[in-house]
Amino acid sequence: xxxxxxxxxxxxxxxxxxxxxxxxxxxxxxxxxxxxxxxxxxxxxxxxxxxxxxxxxxxxxxxxxxxxxxxxxxxxxxxxxxxxxxxxxxxxxxxxxxxxxxxxxxxxxxxxxxxxxxxxxxxxxxxxxxxxxxxxxxxxxxxxxxxxxxxxxxxxxxxxxxxxxxxxxxxxxxxxxxxxxxxxxxxxxxxxxxxxxxxxxxxxxxxxxxxxxxxxxxxxxxxxxxxxxxxxxxxxxxxxxxxxxxxxxxxxxxxxxxxxxxxxxxxxxxxxxxxxxxxxxxxxxxxxxxxxxxxxxxxxxxxxxxxxxxxxxxxxxxxxxxxxxxxxxxxxxxxxxxxxxxxxxxxxxxxxxxxxxxxxxxxxxxxxxxxxxxxxxxxxxxxxxxxxxxxxxxxxxxxxxxxxxxxxxxxxxxxxxxxxxxxxxxxxxxxxxxxxxxxxxxxxxxxxxxxxxxxxxxxxxxxxxxxxxxxxxxxxx
Ligand code: ADP
Ligand code: MG
Ligand code: ZN
Numbered sequence: 001x002x003x004x005x006x007x008x009x010x011x012x013x014x015x016x017x018x019x020x021x022x023x024x025x026x027x028x029x030x031x032x033x034x035x036x037x038x039x040x041x042x043x044x045x046x047x048x049x050x051x052x053x054x055x056x057x058x059x060x061x062x063x064x065x066x067x068x069x070x071x072x073x074x075x076x077x078x079x080x081x082x083x084x085x086x087x088x089x090x091x092x093x094x095x096x097x098x099x100x101x102x103x104x105x106x107x108x109x110x111x112x113x114x115x116x117x118x119x120x121x122x123x124x125x126x127x128x129x130x131x132x133x134x135x136x137x138x139x140x141x142x143x144x145x146x147x148x149x150x151x152x153x154x155x156x157x158x159x160x161x162x163x164x165x166x167x168x169x170x171x172x173x174x175x176x177x178x179x180x181x182x183x184x185x186x187x188x189x190x191x192x193x194x195x196x197x198x199x200x201x202x203x204x205x206x207x208x209x210x211x212x213x214x215x216x217x218x219x220x221x222x223x224x225x226x227x228x229x230x231x232x233x234x235x236x237x238x239x240x241x242x243x244x245x246x247x248x249x250x251x252x253x254x255x256x257x258x259x260x261x262x263x264x265x266x267x268x269x270x271x272x273x274x275x276x277x278x279x280x281x282x283x284x285x286x287x288x289x290x291x292x293x294x295x296x297x298x299x300x301x302x303x304x305x306x307x308x309x310x311x312x313x314x315x316x317x318x319x320x321x322x323x324x325x326x327x328x329x330x331x332x333x334x335x336x337x338x339x340x341x342x343x344x345x346x347x348x349x350x351x352x353x354x355x356x357x358x359x360x361x362x363x364x365x366x367x368x369x370x371x372x373x374x375x376x377x378x379x380x381x382x383x384x385x386x387x388x389x390x391x392x393x394x395x396x397x398x399x400x401x402x403x404x405x406x407x408x409x410x411x412x413x414x415x416x417x418x419x420x421x422x423x424x425x426x427x428x429x430x431x432x433x434x435x436x437x438x439x440x441x442x443x444x445x446x447x448x449x450x451x452x453x454x455x456x457x458x459x460x461x462x463x464x465x466x467x468x469x470x471x472x473x474x475x476x477x
Pocket of ligand 3: 027029043
């Protein structure tokens, strides 16, 4: 629980996610990211007179899928509403959304902030996205490709009580949506966006203060930072005897502070009314059950599998579960090696940093397993194992490379003994120290052998040989 100047924050989060549908939610235009500006538009998503929207069934299915993944209740009969406002990113002059009948209500995300906590959801509703404004060189360009892309809005209860929980919540939510196949959740491309609502109250109080809403948050880290800054700003004002005005603020990434966008007095009246061009939607029990049956494997199920079958702790599991692709790859590799934990370490340290978001894992599962086996069996040291994974990234087999380039650990006495003898001959001072009882001097001799072998001498076997040779010397004394 965060506390500052005797105050604590009360936080609610709103998240918008673009659905992973091929086409938009009320017309057949492409919903893909990155089309040339204004090339994916039609009379429907531009709101030209007489054009009629038609609901995309796949968008409904993904909304329900999100609701099921988040343990929500699914509404059987729902309709759409118009939210009217004027802004250049909205050529229609209104947004089709669900004000009165969100498809999903309730539900929760479990987070871990020292202890387990459920963040409850108020609602998930389906709506359409607006266009994108690009401000540059003193002009503003409008790109309407995003108008009408299917969007879900996920709203929490005001239950988060620490900026750290904002980060945990967003990370957990993003992972669940990603694994449910609902959205690609890319904050940098705007397919996942969040707003933080925050008020403060005296520690221990159960009342709620006046809240501010913070928009324009570009990453999960920034969301936590924005919450922290806003918490301190409000607490400072109250501690100095001031009052909080309800307002919409924006997060400034350059200053790391929040700043005023608009005050409550300028709040718009959206004049909501039922969208007349889309009939109410009725969802049958069978339809919902079918979606439930076909759900991709959940985050919780993956986590359990990683723990039960491969012994990964929560921390490693989280790192391996960055995307469904990566965890799928990991389980393929883990099934092929005697050392799944080592395979996880190599994957996390050497492979994941090389994966471009959304791309397949650039290594063969069999190759990662080979490297883990070589390392686990003591055939190569960990530096070499990492290098071998680097070669596997170029399509080469770790076992073949190790063999061709003689990278195996040296473990036979025949090869090691000369190195040990050389090290003893080369460092009489350490030998002298050792014989005088300074046992630490042995470490220097051992280090000499390992260096001389290019890091390949097996440390345990080398040390045993070193002990034997030194014992012979001390007998001579
Ligand atoms: P609006 O309709 O203006 O968006 P909502 O009632 O839907 O307002 O709430 C939006 C978000 O603000 C929700 O996540 C909710 O939990 C949060 N919220 C509401 N009241 C407070 C408050 N006093 N302090 C912090 N967050 C709040
Ligand atoms: Mg809202
Ligand atoms: Zn269109």
